[in-house]
Amino acid sequence: MNRNLFPHIIWILVASISFFVGYKFFPAGDVPSAGPGVLEEGDLSLADSNSLKGEGKEASRKQGKGEGSEIGRVVSSEKKMLSNFEIESLGQKLKDSTSPIDKRLAFSQLLQGLTVENALLIRDQIKDFDSGSPEFKEFHYAWGAIGGTDAVMFGVDTVEPDMSPALSGWASSDPQKAIAWFEGLDMENDSSFDPLLKDRKMKAEDLRNHLMGGLVQGLADTDPDLAIGFVQDVLDSGNKAAHGMMHAPISAMIRSSSPLEAAQWASQLDEGIVRDQAMSRTADHFARKDLEAAKEWAKSVSSNDGAERAIGSVTRNWASRDPEAALDWVSGLPEGKAQHSGTWAALNGWAGKDPSAASDYLANMPDSEMRNTAIFGFSDRLVWENPRAAMTWANSITSDEMRNDVLTRVGKSWARKDPKAASEWADSTPGIPSTIQSEIDNARSQQRKN
Template identity: 30%
Template sequence: MDTSDHQLLQEHLRNPSGPALAELVDRHLPLIHSVARRITTNDEAARDISQIVFLRLVKKASNLPKSLPLTAWCHRETHSASVDYVRSEVRRQKREKTAADLDAMKTSSESWNQLTPEVDGAIDELSESDRALVLLRFYNNKTFPEIAHELSINDDTARMRTNRALEKLRVILAKRGITTTTALLASTLPTNAVSSAPASLANSITSSVQSTCVTSGALAFVKSHLLVLGSLSIGIAAVTTQQIKINQLKETQRVRASPVAQSQRSTRSFAISKIPKAAAFSEQDLLAIFANPDPAERLWLLHDYSLQVSTKHISEALELLRSKTPEWDSESKILTHLLLTRWAKADPEAAFGSLDTANFSLERGHSLSILSALAALDPKRTANWLTSPVNTRAYYPIVGHILSGTIAKEWARQDPRAALEWAQTLADQQQAGAYSGVLETIAATDPQKAATLALGLKAGNARNDILAKIAQSWARQSPLKALAWTSTLVSEARGHATSRALESWSKNHPEKAAQYLDENPNPKYLKIIANQWSKRDPEDTANWIASKPESPQRDSALADTLWHWTTQTPKAATAWIEALPAGNSRDQAIAGLAVAAVEFDPRSALEWSLKITTPSLRNDLSQHTFKAWSRSDPKIAQQWANDHQFSPDN
């Protein structure tokens, strides 16, 4: 069996001049270099970032958890370094050129060249577990049995979780303005995501890292190249989203709970009443909260802890979270947010200072907690900070959208009209984010009011975007009213708003959304409903789509539905297709089945693709399927090709 990545890391630590590092470079350089080049669009920068990532790997090797696939770690580090490179380049440009260049990165095309700037950022937004699955499957081209073995799960679980992760990636891309399908992603990523790195780069990195590790200046060299997260100006460590424990819970608990409730609380938690009021920060006390077996009580204790801990001990608590708790823990995220909010309110000057060095694209929400608190405290000053000419980060499209939305959300709770007037003075992505912050906050409780305010905004993409979001929010409460409202919108806003309303409705009641579309036919909305419905009941979805008149939209919806169906119950999907009459609909259904089946049964996928009657579709899909099979099992694939006189060059 091949030596694992983590075994090679340990071997390198024992023998830095040995061959282990070269093997790791050979395994992971194609992915690292491809991601870096895709984000930076600069060959030299990609080379430099590749070296930086391997330097980071050597430095952190002893602390990497064995449960974390090295592919996932490499992708995250490469994305971080590449984003920092892009940001540093942006600062050198004038404000107007910066906004124009970065706006060009936002696209709605499905082609790989246009998907390129966004795909790695979208993958980085996935959770650790979902990111690992996507990277192992579509970047490393591992089979489901290989993924299952690496993650210690069974084959079916690996397949299902990977399919769900791919769907989450599609949703993230959709939020970035890129419309695609899971079927297209599944077929495009393995072919394009990772390409060969320059031949000389592997040797260059290996020799560079090894020489650096054995010299006395190694630490300085690494520090000079690492792209690090700015720390808070008062010395609060730059925290990663993590968990916590307790200290200084005083007698507030007894005031909140009755004697009866107190007696019913878990005896396994520590005795809160025994904590001295003047107790110093205690790691054990904080950890004891997380040892409490009652989830509801844990949250209650964490909230009280966030109120009781002294502001001078907040930095210690955050450091404890950073160093000792898992990044994904939701309770840790809650406590981190509460602590940072308290600190920002207690020392707003230092909090504003911390924003000047914050890295919003990499921190996963910590500086946004500070920004929210400051916006609630002084929305006008926070708004001025955002639009300051020296704040170049705010003109990076996605970052600007998030920052303005965070400020507007808090301002809207105090003075929605003032917040809306401010939003109208902003440009492009900032304006869209601010509109969302104000009007989505209102729409959550009063969609009619939000809709009225939104219609008073200046026409344009930003207004159309918020109209769609209001429709989505409204449809959760009253889908028929939401759709009646979207039908009154002008044509350039109507389609997107209606799509979002139907998507929202379909998530909970796809059958009712389908019935609405039956009564109000429009083929362009078929796919929206089918995408949600097929996750629950693919057979009913397929039958519903098949009953519709033929159209390109119907064919696309059918292909996606069969993809979902095949990933759930392939035998039933196969039987359904076999009963279809020959024609374009059957071809599209086969395409959906083949794209899904290639991941776990490439032989059947290829044989099905050859049954397609449309020559161009048959040729393209069969070639793609054979290439995917050849990557996972080249000998068997070639033998099948020889036996069936199939030419990969057709």
């Protein structure tokens, strides 16, 4: 045989064998669209939903206007249709695999193939997961995004709390329809809710608040401004449950914006408790990410309404590192609520870090409103380590009104910790107003009941 032909023959044999092996073990229909370690866009779980929705507030604004969330579009379009056998196989892998990566990939593939038709079968694959697990919540979120009312109302007949995450998903993909459905609920006169209200004896108000929490979370995921407006309306109606729901849109804005953008957004909200919470949290986040930039921004708004929340959060963060520098900075701010808030926060933080050094600083401060505020912040923190010293400091405040307020507040804290000692101190300290003694006694009585 011609030696020059030998290498070519060898390569032809290798290619033929490779083709046969590939055809035998990897037929065309079984080849995945991406490698086993690569997640396509549709494979992303809802835990990574921010990447599906696009960056910045512009994407949120579009979704809030009814254009729908990216989750809904990814789940419902360009997906690989799963057979029942494939769903059950993925479900088995989800249950049996000891690899967290393999389990996550299997779950992501189930979500990618989710449709309104196969939702119940896919739910069977995650039904054994704890109702607080990411898999349980994310499945119902995804189902709600494509199934709307049907996905939410499925939860009426289950013992798990799956209605709330399903409503979150629906609100993220079609906020206006989800809001309209929620606001049109008349549970007491709708027999669909009998399994919950009559059989399980749930209160309609509690169920409504539970659902509202899910609704607000979904609105926050797609449009924090829409969610904030909804929460504000609920607060204005007198429903105190909304107090715990305002954090979802604030958190969403912090996640989706730069620290400066989030802080500016908070400062532009309408006056009230929502703005106060948003200012505190965004300023604290800003200070943790970039203290110098946060200081500059906080100082620029220090004369604005509500600025005390921002100043307090920035100063508290700074004081945990360098309390004296933080106090020097605060002293240069315009006199008013913001300056007092910063002073309170600095001494409150310093008391937890080094109470001895903080007390020395207080002892050298001249008598002033600023010193009274500083003592307030110091005593409010010191009471948990040295309540007697905290009460002594509080009693040194020169403003009668503030002294009584601080003594009452600190005394209540002491009474929760050691009611007998707090009551004995009040009895043995001359000049303590009877109203403060009563507050301490009330706190002591309440603790006995508990």
